[in-house]
Amino acid sequence: MTERSEYVVNCSILFGELPLLERPAAAKAAGFGEVEFWWPWPGVAVPTEGEVDAFCQALEDANVQLTGLNFYAGDMPAGERGVLSDPARSLEFRDSVAVLVRIAERTGVKGFNALYGQRVEGVSAAEQDRVAAQNIAYAARKIADFGGTVLIEPLAQGLNGAYPLETAADAIAVVERVRKEGGVDNVAFLFDSFHLASNGEDLGKVVQAYAAEIGHVQLADAPGRDHPGTGDIDFTALLSALDAAGYSGRVALEYKPAGATDFTWMESFK
Template sequence: MRRYAVNCSILFTDLPLLERPAAARAAGFGAVEFWWPWPNAAVPSDGEVDAFCRAVQDAGVELIGLNLYAGDMPAGERGVLSDPARTAEFRDSVGVLLAIAERTGVRSFNALYGQRLDGVPAAEQDRVATANIAYAARAVGAIGGTVLIEPLARGLNGAYPLETAADAMAVVERVRAEGPDNVRFLFDSFHLASNGDDLEKAARAYAADIGHVQIADAPGRGRPGTGGIDFAALFGVLDAIGYGGWVALEYKPQGPMEQEFTWMEVHPS
């Protein structure tokens, strides 16, 4: 049976962040995921962390995924871990991540790679990124966690260097060469399809390395049925390769919220 979770950083955004877990529960979801909840703070206050954890717990939902600190995403940043000048900031945030994991039980953590920087050689950014991902992987590995590496859609995320499944897997392999083996590929239908990857081929090629699946249609990043992805075929492939993890809904609402989940009647959990 397919297990759906809802990303509360892109859905239910008409509500304050701390009200979204309860809204997801009211909509019938038992699991949620979030991007890093504090875009302007690698280390939020203890009170902010406590309020976030309580919102999840009080809603009675499971937190199944959380982004590592990725900088100011509303302002366009897509990760800081490849920036040599922000290594300390990134590593400080990992301690906060572990505190949230202890409170909520979340064990999957998406590490956005960071955009290319002017004046810093790409090889140096890649070296720093590899070291920082390995650092995070060792930290969450102590609690049974997994770090996820995700490509992002070209043209929408600045100079983000990971665009295809092969790009993400190259990073996974580099980090594994440093020792940690709890690093896997985040398969996102919107980002991969937007960049021209064949979803079936990518799923089959990297079946053993897929740690998490997120879905949105392409183009447009709306709910399934608003673009050109054949979700019946995609779900069939995921079943065929034995993927048994969560499928997170990470799409932009395009109308009343009650309409955003009607497609699930055709693809039930």
């Protein structure tokens, strides 16, 4: 039986039946000591001090460690998937980074997922990519002092609008560009089994090709994005490949349960 303490639980997609600030306690009650969140305030780049304090206090009260937090990504429920590549929203993104740093200083979180943003009509792809590289490097410098890492991930086609990062190679190209042009090295690849498999990637080959670049791993099955065992991914092979490649970072459960959050499936998960 897999110990739940081995995994991080994403409280933005799991425990959706509960108010957001009740989810850290629910994760703790379910046997998890580490949690991650998407940006807790959709569409709000700079929440109030009271809202930030309430979020951090919920983590402290539950006695769980925040290990991952998304950068501000616009209004995700409305379909946005990041703002950092939109020249018109650079200031909005950079203002949000200061909030993220305050949360990190209080909670100790060090992993930060930066959603790239969708293509914008009227702005060339080259210009968006240039702005994205600058903003990712800016964010990387702001979190470097406390050991933070910016994570870059591809997303599933057909579910995330005109999001340009679809393959592991797409994400790695961004990581390499930011390192070269931005002069930072705390940028890494986020390996998400659902998104990669949905886009036809061979997960084992991705691990072999980019093991040294993987900064974080998230698990959900495909198709469907429910828990492992509900789709076609061979998770025994995937986890073995990660072990063989020397991956020693965290592995998060970031799946969307069909009903209320339940972890009984983990009793036979290896």
